[in-house]
Amino acid sequence: MLVRAVQAADLPALLALARCTGVGVTSLPANEARLAKRVAASLASMAADLAAHDSSFLFVLEDTSSGQVVGICGLEGAVGGHEPWYNYRVGLTVKASHELQIYRCLTTLCLTNDLTGASELCSLFLHPDWRKQRNGALLSKARFLFLAEFPHRFAPLVIAEMRGVSDEQGRSLFWESLGRHFFSMEFSEADYLTGVGDKSFIAELMPQHLVYTAFLSPAAQAVIGEVHQATRPARALLESEGFRYNGFVDIFDAGPTLACELQQIRAVRDSHVVMVTAAVTEQAITADAVLYLVSNRRLADVCYRF
Amino acid sequence: MLLFRPATLADLMAVEQLANEAPVGMTSLPANREALQHRIKASQQSLAAQVRCYGEESYLFVLEDTRTGEIVGIAGVVAAAGMSEAFYSFRQETLIHASPALAVHNKIAVLSLCHDLTGHTLLTSFYLRPSYATLPLAHLLSRARFLFMANAPARFADSVVSEMLGVTRDDGSSPFWDAVGEPFFGIDYQQAEMICGVKGRKFIAELMPQHPVYVPLLSAEAQAVIGQVGAPSALPCHVLRAEGFELSPYIDIFDGGPTLLVRTDAIHTLQQQRLYPIELLSVLPADAKPYLLANVAVAEFRCVLAPAHLTADGIQISADTAQLLQRQAGDELRCIALESEVQ
Numbered sequence: 001m002l003v004r005a006v007q008a009a010d011l012p013a014l015l016a017l018a019r020c021t022g023v024g025v026t027s028l029p030a031n032e033a034r035l036a037k038r039v040a041a042s043l044a045s046m047a048a049d050l051a052a053h054d055s056s057f058l059f060v061l062e063d064t065s066s067g068q069v070v071g072i073c074g075l076e077g078a079v080g081g082h083e084p085w086y087n088y089r090v091g092l093t094v095k096a097s098h099e100l101q102i103y104r105c106l107t108t109l110c111l112t113n114d115l116t117g118a119s120e121l122c123s124l125f126l127h128p129d130w131r132k133q134r135n136g137a138l139l140s141k142a143r144f145l146f147l148a149e150f151p152h153r154f155a156p157l158v159i160a161e162m163r164g165v166s167d168e169q170g171r172s173l174f175w176e177s178l179g180r181h182f183f184s185m186e187f188s189e190a191d192y193l194t195g196v197g198d199k200s201f202i203a204e205l206m207p208q209h210l211v212y213t214a215f216l217s218p219a220a221q222a223v224i225g226e227v228h229q230a231t232r233p234a235r236a237l238l239e240s241e242g243f244r245y246n247g248f249v250d251i252f253d254a255g256p257t258l259a260c261e262l263q264q265i266r267a268v269r270d271s272h273v274v275m276v277t278a279a280v281t282e283q284a285i286t287a288d289a290v291l292y293l294v295s296n297r298r299l300a301d302v303c304y305r306f
Numbered sequence: 307m308l309l310f311r312p313a314t315l316a317d318l319m320a321v322e323q324l325a326n327e328a329p330v331g332m333t334s335l336p337a338n339r340e341a342l343q344h345r346i347k348a349s350q351q352s353l354a355a356q357v358r359c360y361g362e363e364s365y366l367f368v369l370e371d372t373r374t375g376e377i378v379g380i381a382g383v384v385a386a387a388g389m390s391e392a393f394y395s396f397r398q399e400t401l402i403h404a405s406p407a408l409a410v411h412n413k414i415a416v417l418s419l420c421h422d423l424t425g426h427t428l429l430t431s432f433y434l435r436p437s438y439a440t441l442p443l444a445h446l447l448s449r450a451r452f453l454f455m456a457n458a459p460a461r462f463a464d465s466v467v468s469e470m471l472g473v474t475r476d477d478g479s480s481p482f483w484d485a486v487g488e489p490f491f492g493i494d495y496q497q498a499e500m501i502c503g504v505k506g507r508k509f510i511a512e513l514m515p516q517h518p519v520y521v522p523l524l525s526a527e528a529q530a531v532i533g534q535v536g537a538p539s540a541l542p543c544h545v546l547r548a549e550g551f552e553l554s555p556y557i558d559i560f561d562g563g564p565t566l567l568v569r570t571d572a573i574h575t576l577q578q579q580r581l582y583p584i585e586l587l588s589v590l591p592a593d594a595k596p597y598l599l600a601n602v603a604v605a606e607f608r609c610v611l612a613p614a615h616l617t618a619d620g621i622q623i624s625a626d627t628a629q630l631l632q633r634q635a636g637d638e639l640r641c642i643a644l645e646s647e648v649q
Binding site for chain 1: 408412416485489491518519520
């Protein structure tokens with residue numbers, strides 16, 4: 001299996017992939033024009049040294065035995081550089097009265113643009129048939145070697161938005177309790193609109209005042225900062241690399257944003273450059289060999305393998 | 307006959323009895339002897355005070371059945387709300403959340419905690435025992451306060467508000483409190499009202515949401531009772547609406563009941579009342595009509611609903627009526643005929 005920079009010829013394969021992502025991967029909408037734009041942006045970013053907020057990188061996972069593209073992952077140089085980047089900051093308000101013997105901790109949601117300028121891990125998707133043999137780890141972590149190699153192209157803080165909890169029909173309990181009242185549309189529709197980049201409606205429609213979660217349904221309160229069941233492995237993987245939930249959640253499904261300083265990402269901190277001493281056949285590698293993530297250190301035709 | 311007069315400490319037990327009967331939510335009438343005693347004392351001090359600049363004075367009146375000496379109703383006035391402790395309301399506001407691109411145009415109602423009603427004269431503590439709760443007596447108990455205000459206009463603000471009880475369930479719980487207050491405090495409506503009655507409203511109010519509350523997030527049941535008048539307030543609300551009070555954007559922070567608001571000089575009773583000299587008659591003419599009659603006094607204020615007949619020379623009343631009002635022939639009374647639809 002090989003992770004490499006996306007090429008223009010990958011577009012049909014990407015569209016097929018996007019169609020099976022399901023709701024909640026906002027940065028990978030099943031929209032051909034939008035995907036074509038993302039591929040073009042990646043090619044442009046690889047070709048020139050663009051400013052962080054203008055650069056965007058897409059990588060694909062290729063099954064080298066067949067040449068089939070089975071996964072995708074991306075990196076945004078900086079979020080919020082062209083249109084506002086929104087999160088809810090999960091806060092706390094304490095209501096206390098010694099005299100009344102009342103002490104209540106109330107969770108609050110505050111609409112912010114606090115993460116503007118951070119680099120983002122995005123668009124991670126692996127075809128279900130290839131979710132095995134550590135392909136997911138390769139696909140996700142390959143990006144860290146890219147970050148390690150080209151840190152000047154990224155921000156000091158790297159974030160990743162995790163898909164929040166939704167049911168089999170794609171309904172988000174958080175959305176039903178909050179967003180629906182302000183949008184008069186389905187979660188999937190709002191989610192799609194965000195993915196295709198039309199975000200002005202968020203500022204126009206979302207509550208601008210602090211929201212007390214006590215006013216949301218218990219089910220909605222319970223999913224704030226929680227990831228979708230299918231996203232748990234991805235979250236665990238990022239956490240093993242040093243990423244942590246930092247109190248910011250998605251404004252639609254309340255999925256957590258994980259964050260880590262670029263230089264503190266394990267794969268960035270602990271990776272090192274070594275000379276290739278010998279090329280042997282896979283059969284010749286001894287049984288006690290350890291699995292390594294390896295990159296060729298090049299920009300446009302970058303590729304990664306275990 | 308029923309006599310409206312200032313409460314005295316001798317009325318304390320009777321007032322406490324009324325407070326016990328009164329529905330939950332009349333926090334201005336706590337079923338707590340110490341608090342009620344304080345209210346009566348404050349009223350007597352206010353009546354005796356030389357008021358140059360109105361402020362935290364409060365007045366408490368009782369309705370006495372003079373045949374039995376029984377106290378059957380109570381009503382109060384606070385010269386200016388929010389002087390001794392902050393007066394909180396929720397203001398109903400509308401925000402438009404619109405996205406032309408998506409063709410979405412949402413009117414979002416929010417509730418903002420405010421002190422806007424500070425300084426308005428506040429009608430409080432209206433309660434009439436059910437066996438006496440007729441429309442004419444409700445008019446007497448409520449409107450006697452306006453005749454009192456006419457005797458001492460400098461003691462009151464140029465606008466008057468009154469908070470109506472909101473809608474409660476049969477078990478006494480409040481849908482509004484359950485949606486707005488309970489999540490904040492973890493205590494139920496009756497507990498909250500009890501705390502307020504004894505300790506004052508500010509204790510709870512200071513803990514209420516400081517940021518606007520988005521109404522669409524509240525339960526449908528809670529949304530439905532915002533600004534709705536509960537059954538126990540139907541009668542006083544009816545009287546005040548007839549006096550020119552209007553629904554305001556303000557609601558009670560506990561039960562969501564509406565606040566009625568009026569310019570003082572637009573109050574029907576204040577506009578229509580006149581002073582006439584007393585003419586005593588042993589037998590009133592057959593076309594005598596019920597009048598609200600009050601003496602022109604402050605500390606010794608008295609008001610009754612009694613038959614009277616207006617002539618070019620003055621107001622003809624019985625000696626009994628004059629005696630209750632502690633006035634004699636030739637003294638002036640403040641008078642207003644009870645409207646025919648009320649009789």
